[in-house]
Amino acid sequence: MSGRTDKLIVIGNGMVGQKFLESLCEKNRDADIAVLCEESRPAYDRVQLSSYFSGSSADDLSLVEGDFFDEKGINLKKNCTAIGIDRKSKTVQTSDGDELGYDKLVIATGSFPFVPPIPGNDKAHCHVYRTIEDLEAIKASASESSSGVVIGGGLLGLEAAKALKDLGLETHVVEFAPQLMAVQLDERGGALLRKKIESLGVHVHTGKATQEIADGEQTRYQLKFSDGGTLNVDMLVFSAGIRPQDALARDCGLEVGERGGVVVDDYCRTSDPDIYAIGEVALWNGRIYGLVAPGYEMARGLAAHLAGADTPCFQGADMSTKLKLLGVEVGSIGDAHARTEGAHTCLFEDSTAGIYKKLVISADSQKLIGAVLIGDTSDYGNLLQIALNDIKLPENPASLIMPDMGDAPGIGVDSLPDRATICSCNNVSKGDLCTAIDAGAVTLADLKAQTAASSSCGGCAALVKQVLDAELSARGITVKNHLCEHFSYSRQELYHLVRVHEIKTFDALLAQFGSGCGCDICKPAVASILASCWNDYVLSPSLAGLQDTNDYFLGNLQKDGTYSVVPRVPGGEITPQGLITIGDIAKRYDLYTKITGGQRIDLFGARVDQLPGIWQELVDAGFESGHAYGKAMRTVKSCVGSTWCRYGVQDSVGMAIFLEQRYRGLRAPHKIKLAVSGCTRECAEAQGKDIGVIATEKGWNLYVCGNGGMRPRHAELFAVDLDNDTLVRYIDRILMFYIRTADRLQRTSVWRENLEGGLEYLQDVVVNDSLSIGSELEKQMQLIVDNYACEWKATLADEESLKRFRAFVNDPKPDEQLVYVREREQRRPATEDEKLAMQRTDTMEV
Amino acid sequence: MSMEEEWVAVCPTTDILPWTGVAARIDGQQVAIFRTADNEIFVIGNHDPFSGANVISRGIVGDIDGELVVASPVYKQHFRLRDGICIEDAQVSLGSWPVRIFDGIVVVGRHQQVRAA
Ligand code: SRM
Ligand SMILES: Cc1cc2nc3c(=O)[nH]c(=O)nc-3n(C[C@H](O)[C@H](O)[C@H](O)COP(=O)(O)OP(=O)(O)OC[C@H]3O[C@@H](n4cnc5c(N)ncnc54)[C@H](O)[C@@H]3O)c2cc1C
Ligand code: SF4
Ligand code: FES
Numbered sequence: 035m036s037g038r039t040d041k042l043i044v045i046g047n048g049m050v051g052q053k054f055l056e057s058l059c060e061k062n063r064d065a066d067i068a069v070l071c072e073e074s075r076p077a078y079d080r081v082q083l084s085s086y087f088s089g090s091s092a093d094d095l096s097l098v099e100g101d102f103f104d105e106k107g108i109n110l111k112k113n114c115t116a117i118g119i120d121r122k123s124k125t126v127q128t129s130d131g132d133e134l135g136y137d138k139l140v141i142a143t144g145s146f147p148f149v150p151p152i153p154g155n156d157k158a159h160c161h162v163y164r165t166i167e168d169l170e171a172i173k174a175s176a177s178e179s180s181s182g183v184v185i186g187g188g189l190l191g192l193e194a195a196k197a198l199k200d201l202g203l204e205t206h207v208v209e210f211a212p213q214l215m216a217v218q219l220d221e222r223g224g225a226l227l228r229k230k231i232e233s234l235g236v237h238v239h240t241g242k243a244t245q246e247i248a249d250g251e252q253t254r255y256q257l258k259f260s261d262g263g264t265l266n267v268d269m270l271v272f273s274a275g276i277r278p279q280d281a282l283a284r285d286c287g288l289e290v291g292e293r294g295g296v297v298v299d300d301y302c303r304t305s306d307p308d309i310y311a312i313g314e315v316a317l318w319n320g321r322i323y324g325l326v327a328p329g330y331e332m333a334r335g336l337a338a339h340l341a342g343a344d345t346p347c348f349q350g351a352d353m354s355t356k357l358k359l360l361g362v363e364v365g366s367i368g369d370a371h372a373r374t375e376g377a378h379t380c381l382f383e384d385s386t387a388g389i390y391k392k393l394v395i396s397a398d399s400q401k402l403i404g405a406v407l408i409g410d411t412s413d414y415g416n417l418l419q420i421a422l423n424d425i426k427l428p429e430n431p432a433s434l435i436m437p438d439m440g441d442a443p444g445i446g447v448d449s450l451p452d453r454a455t456i457c458s459c460n461n462v463s464k465g466d467l468c469t470a471i472d473a474g475a476v477t478l479a480d481l482k483a484q485t486a487a488s489s490s491c492g493g494c495a496a497l498v499k500q501v502l503d504a505e506l507s508a509r510g511i512t513v514k515n516h517l518c519e520h521f522s523y524s525r526q527e528l529y530h531l532v533r534v535h536e537i538k539t540f541d542a543l544l545a546q547f548g549s550g551c552g553c554d555i556c557k558p559a560v561a562s563i564l565a566s567c568w569n570d571y572v573l574s575p576s577l578a579g580l581q582d583t584n585d586y587f588l589g590n591l592q593k594d595g596t597y598s599v600v601p602r603v604p605g606g607e608i609t610p611q612g613l614i615t616i617g618d619i620a621k622r623y624d625l626y627t628k629i630t631g632g633q634r635i636d637l638f639g640a641r642v643d644q645l646p647g648i649w650q651e652l653v654d655a656g657f658e659s660g661h662a663y664g665k666a667m668r669t670v671k672s673c674v675g676s677t678w679c680r681y682g683v684q685d686s687v688g689m690a691i692f693l694e695q696r697y698r699g700l701r702a703p704h705k706i707k708l709a710v711s712g713c714t715r716e717c718a719e720a721q722g723k724d725i726g727v728i729a730t731e732k733g734w735n736l737y738v739c740g741n742g743g744m745r746p747r748h749a750e751l752f753a754v755d756l757d758n759d760t761l762v763r764y765i766d767r768i769l770m771f772y773i774r775t776a777d778r779l780q781r782t783s784v785w786r787e788n789l790e791g792g793l794e795y796l797q798d799v800v801v802n803d804s805l806s807i808g809s810e811l812e813k814q815m816q817l818i819v820d821n822y823a824c825e826w827k828a829t830l831a832d833e834e835s836l837k838r839f840r841a842f843v844n845d846p847k848p849d850e851q852l853v854y855v856r857e858r859e860q861r862r863p864a865t866e867d868e869k870l871a872m873q874r875t876d877t878m879e880v
Numbered sequence: 881m882s883m884e885e886e887w888v889a890v891c892p893t894t895d896i897l898p899w900t901g902v903a904a905r906i907d908g909q910q911v912a913i914f915r916t917a918d919n920e921i922f923v924i925g926n927h928d929p930f931s932g933a934n935v936i937s938r939g940i941v942g943d944i945d946g947e948l949v950v951a952s953p954v955y956k957q958h959f960r961l962r963d964g965i966c967i968e969d970a971q972v973s974l975g976s977w978p979v980r981i982f983d984g985i986v987v988v989g990r991h992q993q994v995r996a997a
Contacts (some may be wrong), residue, residue: 549942550946554958586900587938593932594932594955595935838900842904845905
């Protein structure tokens with residue numbers, strides 16, 4: 035840009051206007067910027083608007099970080115509407131009576147809700163759904179209403195209906211078209227969606243034109259329909275579409291579309307080269323984009339353009355959507371209505387499960403041009419990539435939407451073109467990743483650092499990794515799964531080396547098979563392998579330096595450097611006296627106490643020097659370590675089962691306790707969780723665990739490789755109606771096989787997904803003993819079961835080990851920098867601000 | 881200045897297991913003292929600037945590209961044992977202290993050495 039500072043005015047501070055400002059500031063472009071913001075607050079997240087009803091505050095929704103405007107020297111005028119543009123003098127008139135000059139002007143005024151011209155539409159309890167103020171007004175009306183109707187059954191209308199339902203109103207939706215979501219869904223999809231929404235208690239009226247909103251008798255209002263029908267309600271929300279807020283542009287003579295919208299070119303330029311329009315107000319190629327992502331693209335593009343880039347700002351965007359409406363999953367891609375010449379379709383419908391999927395296929399059967407998904411959108415990402423990238427369809431396209439036919443043909447990343455977006459949060463394409471790989475990136479961490487891929491929500495990590503592996507092998511680089519720079523072996527290989535060579539220490543392994551001194555990756559991994567193989571006391575001096583701090587101090591490190599204490603409570607069964615003992619200890623040490631998600635009790639805030647004292651008391655009272663700190667067997671969750679529950683068919687608590695006592699202390703590549711339910715109602719959530727057991731009339735069903743956490747995975751049915759002995763034998767074998775063959779930090783779910791041959795192979799190994807290692811696996815497990823000793827008990831009996839629980843080697847006084855405040859009658863670490871405040875007065879020592 | 885004024889005796893080397901660390905106080909300042917298998921001793925600051933907790937002594941010791949380092953037990957950044965400088969962000973340093981062994985006793989110098997990379 036030239037040396038002088040341009041005057042830039044942005045009209046509208048909505049989602050797109052704000053994104054534009056952020057992008058511009060990133061480009062460090064020197065400009066004198068004024069922003070006219072009609073609303074009383076700067077930009078907020080309109081997409082998440084409905085969460086305002088479920089507890090988000092205006093602050094939570096804000097899109098403005100900290101003192102953004104002050105920091106960047108932007109002049110933000112709140113409550114200030116632009117009322118006129120004079121293109122000759124290049125000025126904007128504002129509602130404050132001001133006149134501001136510009137060199138460049140950006141119109142980002144968005145759109146306004148369309149209210150159909152129905153008599154009575156201006157009554158007091160008639161609303162629209164666009165701003166925080168609108169929602170406040172709806173809330174106020176709802177508090178004095180018992181029923182409500184949304185006029186309009188599109189995307190937004192259904193969202194508004196959910197809000198009314200959540201506000202406790204009897205809720206209706208009136209739609210003019212014969213079906214719901216007519217823009218995105220075909221007729222059958224619309225019908226299924228309707229059924230689902232009705233089953234949630236929302237009344238749907240389609241094919242109804244409202245003629246008048248009259249005063250009602252029992253209710254506040256009565257809607258009169260053109261077919262003579264009526265509907266009695268207390269309040270209304272209009273959601274009948276949006277219209278671009280283009281009055282300013284129209285008045286100053288800029289070109290606008292026939293049905294509204296400021297006409298722009300590929301550079302977001304209006305018919306006046308000094309005026310730009312972006313977001314929902316802009317009409318590009320005859321289209322208005324009512325979604326935020328295309329608006330963001332315009333914002334980023336325009337910022338780059340103003341900073342000197344010469345590439346077009348916007349070249350159209352995809353309007354595919356995936357969402358969860360009233361708890362119903364809905365997805366729509368491309369030409370959902372199969373309007374393209376010669377298009378044919380492929381359908382899957384399961385009306386009992388409420389699932390409907392449709393593929394729209396090009397006339398030559400080569401390409402996917404559209405899709406509708408209702409009830410199950412798990413194929414959405416896959417299908418969208420196929421459609422967007424013109425990937426050739428498989429012989430039998432139906433396999434893309436058939437439920438679990440075993441081998442759904444995933445799209446190999448090889449077939450993705452370079453422009454395919456891999457990380458949507460950060461707009462990173464496959465090409466960007468390849469460029470980084472060409473420049474030397476060889477790990478996921480490299481790619482993350484160089485392209486920002488997978489650095490936001492992380493949802494794309496698996497895909498990024500696949501691209502990385504594929505690209506590396508395409509470049510002839512063997513993908514190494516070496517543990518770290520000290521060992522050129524994978525975890526599985528090291529495991530075998532340890533067993534075959536009967537290696538008992540890290541130093542021996544390093545001397546024979548490694549190099550250097552080791553690090554925080556290989557040391558804990560080898561410690562875990564040694565423990566799984568030989569089950570030696572974890573605190574023995576030869577293992578000490580290998581352990582992560584959690585294993586070293588037998589507690590979970592907390593953010594302030596203290597530790598948590600979790601006694602084992604097998605199966606979640608605990609005596610009243612046990613509860614009193616734990617409570618008593620927690621009270622004396624002033625430990626923050628919480629019931630965990632694993633059916634036991636966590637005591638937080640113990641200093642290293644306090645741990646032995648606390649555990650001495652617990653051990654004396656008969657408690658054992660819960661291994662909450664280890665990559666080890668954690669808990670066996672149970673439901674109350676046949677002993678008390680009227681539906682229970684087996685003693686699930688008894689089985690859970692048995693299993694927990696059998697596998698306690700077992701070390702593994704990652705943590706292991708089990709659960710036992712007493713009947714098919716599954717109150718112990720066994721199908722979300724690594725090993726899940728569900729009672730049947732005849733015995734036990736065994737489920738394997740489930741996971742909650744970051745990426746939940748449903749466990750798979752492994753075997754049915756097992757007796758106690760067979761059940762335990764199978765679990766022994768499965769767990770040992772996992773420990774032998776899994777990678778570092780791989781839960782059973784991921785291990786299973788990477789297991790060649792899948793579930794069948796695992797069944798073959800465990801049930802049919804196809805590798806003839808069954809008895810060996812059992813023997814090894816038995817060794818570990820027999821060698822079990824409570825780590826805390828052993829530690830308390832060992833003077834040498836106890837030495838490590840000192841705060842300082844040369845001073846018995848504990849860390850004085852631990853500061854706490856009380857909240858809800860318990861202690862918690864002070865925040866940084868609280869610490870500063872306290873330092874100014876009197877430091878509070880605990 | 882005499883020896884006593886410059887140096888503080890902290891503990892016998894045998895109080896520190898090989899490849900582990902302990903925390904100590906030098907003039908009220910918290911330091912982390914590490915010992916390698918070859919009986920080499922290093923002293924760096926105990927305060928982890930990334931988490932705000934005093935925990936560096938509890939990290940795992942090892943080497944990265946031939947440099948001896950300790951990994952913070954909280955968020956796993958690595959710090960060089962010889963000068964406390966952070967591998968991931970060379971602007972950050974924990975500081976280091978001179979150290980000697982006399983008669984099997986770890987003796988630490990009172991004057992912290994801060995050096996930015
Ligand atoms: C205390 C507890 C939360 C609570 O207040 O309820 C908890 C707390 C922690 N969880 Fe958890 N998880 C707790 C139940 C769960 C559950 C629920 C369950 O077990 O039924 C899950 C999902 C189920 C699952 O694992 O499949 C769970 C999934 C995770 C994950 C994600 C694992 C995954 O496979 O995606 C992590 C991270 C990890 O392990 O890498 C994690 C890690 C953690 C850590 C260790 C994070 C850390 O490194 O500091 C937390 C510290 C515990 C502490 O300081 O004592 N926690 N965590 C629960 C302790 C249960 C217990 O009694 O042992
Ligand atoms: C309830 C709801 C749910 C939605 N859900 C989704 C979704 O799931 N996915 C999705 O992609 N999109 C969704 N949208 C649409 C999305 O919010 C819009 O696409 C996006 O907000 C458009 O941004 P914008 O900046 O163009 O317009 P807006 O965000 O509307 O911003 C325009 C701003 O300009 C101000 N303004 C107008 N005229 C003037 C003037 N003369 N002077 C000064 N200021 C003026 C307005 O007051 C407003 O603050 C949803 C919208 C709503 C209302
Ligand atoms: S969900 Fe996250 S914050 Fe909560 S306990 Fe688990 S790891 Fe900690
Ligand atoms: S999609 Fe990549 S981080 Fe969210």
